[in-house]
Amino acid sequence: MVDAGRPTPERKRFFRRPLVWIVLMALIAVLVASFWSGGSDYEEAKTSEVLTDINNGNVEEANLLDKEQLIQITRTNGEQVEAFVPSGMMETVAAELEEAGVEFDTEVNETSVFVSFLLSLLPIVLIVLLLLFFMSQMQGGGSRVLNFGKSKAKMVSKDTPKTTFADVAGADEAVVELEEIKDFLADPKKYQELGAKIPKGVLLFGPPGTGKTLLARAVAGEAGVPFYSISGSDFVEMFVGVGASRVRDLFTQAKENAPAIVFVDEIDAVGRHRGAGMGGGHDEREQTLNQLLVEMDGFDTRGGVILIAATNRPDILDPALLRPGRFDRQIPVDAPDKEGRRAILAVHAKGKPFVPNVEFETIARRTPGFSGADLENVINEAALLTARRNEKAISLDALEEAIDRVIAGPERKGRVMGDDEKKMTAYHEAGHALVAHALPHAAPVHKLTILPRGRSLGHTLVLPVEDKYTQTRSEMIDTLAYALGGRAAEELVYHDPTTGASNDIEKATKVARAMVTEYGMSAKLGAIKYGTSGSEPFLGKDYGHQRDYSDDVAAMVDAEIRALIELAHDEAYAIVTEYRDVLDQMVVELLEKETLDTEDLARIAARVEKRPPMAPFNGTASRKLGSPPVSTPNGSKPAAEGPEEGIEIGPATEGSGPQA
DSSP: OOOTTSOOHHHHHHHTOHHHHHHHHHHHHHHHHHHHHOOOOOEEOOHHHHHHHHHHTOEEEEEEETTTTEEEEEETTSOEEEEEOOTTOHHHHHHHHHHHTOEEEEEOOOOOHHHHHHHHHHHHHHHHHHHHHHHHHHHTSGGGSSOTTSOOOEEOOTTSOOOOGGGOOSOHHHHHHHHHHHHHHHOTHHHHTTTOOOOSEEEEEOSTTSSHHHHHHHHHHHHOSOEEEEEGGGGOOSSTTHHHHHHHHHHHHHHHTOSEEEEEESGGGTOBOTTOSTTSOOHHHHHHHHHHHHHHHSSOOOOOEEEEEEESOGGGBOHHHHSTTTSOEEEEOOOOOHHHHHHHHHHHTTTOOBOTTOOHHHHHHHOTTOOHHHHHHHHHHHHHHHHHTTOSSBOHHHHHHHHHHHHHOSBOTTOOOOHHHHHHHHHHHHHHHHHHHHOSSSOOEEEEEOSOBTTBSOEEEEOOSSOOSOOOHHHHHHHHHHHTHHHHHHHHHHSSOOGGGHHHHHHHHHHHHHHHHTSOOOTTTOSOOOSOOTTOOOSSTTTTOOOSSOHHHHHHHHHHHHHHHHHHHHHHHHHHHHTHHHHHHHHHHHHHHSEEEHHHHHHHTTTOOOOOOOOOOSSSOOSOOOOOOOOOTTSOOOOOSSOOTTOOOOSSOTTOSOOO
């Protein structure tokens, strides 16, 4: 039951709007003016009627109101009327009244001084208030109209629900580094006695969704000191100098309450590399960055303020911002490993019902490369699906469906494919699965389906057995062959490839180009990096720079990329040709069930043998057993120290890369 006497939040927000108060003030002013001016008991009449009454002697008395240009008369029958007298005719009317022998009085019925002042001032006040209102809307609030240079940082109060390090999972190394910051703020003498200096700045960087902002909130909850939070975009305005002023104001507030922590989210909005881009830098952004550099480690060396910043793009930050003395400590926050994913799933699963057979270890293995935000989305999608099915607990099937939705998008049940297109899609996906099953370095196939999902007509899902951080050349060639397995199956069965392999070709070309130009996996071109990284964010940074290799080398790069693609394609084509009967059987069951899992694939492809390892690459790779690794006492297998007799070793050999 709602208390009628207590204002609701909607009513409070309504009366906080400046435009509402402007209208109320205008209405009050009009009411006051009408009250002070009073009313009139005379009825309105035409000027000609009043003049006729005067000439006919029908007027007993009259009043001339000079200021309002009115004449008020009392007729012989007792009626009281008033009429407007045009400017300049007041004296003529007075003369006619004297000639008719009518007594009249000339009055100057002036309005009170207060009402006159109010009426004259009201338009100016309304115009000023309207201007202030529109300016406040442009600046995002009436309280900041004239405070452009004031900081927009929000101070975390004691009443705010606290996030602690116990709420953070999958980022143990970052938590250890940040706990040292909290420990210094709590007990600085322990470090000062040893002459140690706490870092002035801590930069959290990593892919989106890995928990950088969550870590900052945890520091705020654990620190027990004033914590100021602001976004990098809040510094940048259309007025030059406003951002620098806000930086000064922010650090002034923090120093007055030192020790304190300042957190700047998405610092790349203001800390981008200076002097990069077409047409010069942005004056406002560069002034803001300069002021930030001075506040962090400038001439004023007063300490007590620790700056924590987060960004997805550390490569575009200005070098002066990253040097020691400013961001002394740079903490990577990468996508979690399997144990980290399991811990993150357990955190987000708190308070949600699950069926007994759900194991987060299985879900963690199913989600390699997922960030913390992705895993949170998986749990949320599974809960939504469970509610949609009117079930009481989240099942493993709901989690599997949620993972597929996050990876490939929602299932498109409304898209109905014809029988021929469905069969062609089945051969495409079966080609991927068969090639992956036959290659020694390809990840195991977890599921393949021909149900349209997202923008794809079907997909094959492979899951690595363990998290890997490096890849050998042989593994990358197997990746290329797996990507082209669908195209090879289409060519074998239909002799006419389709557009369905466009995304596979794009990914394969990208991998092959990286192998040649970045990873030095070409025997002809050697271990040399060609060109610049394709992720350069500035259009003008390398504008005008010539390519760092000749046209002849460019032709060799293209030839090597094509050779890798053709090698992978031939490998995939050989597999689907050798095991054509397995491919057909897989398609038959796929058309019947629409989805095959690991057990189905293992049963169908039981007789498919793994291909032999790739021989050392010397320009023409082949599936021949190369030089075996040398066994060491501790069980590890480094690269062979030298080639066997009769085998030529190229620049990269099997197992020669660093191990994860």
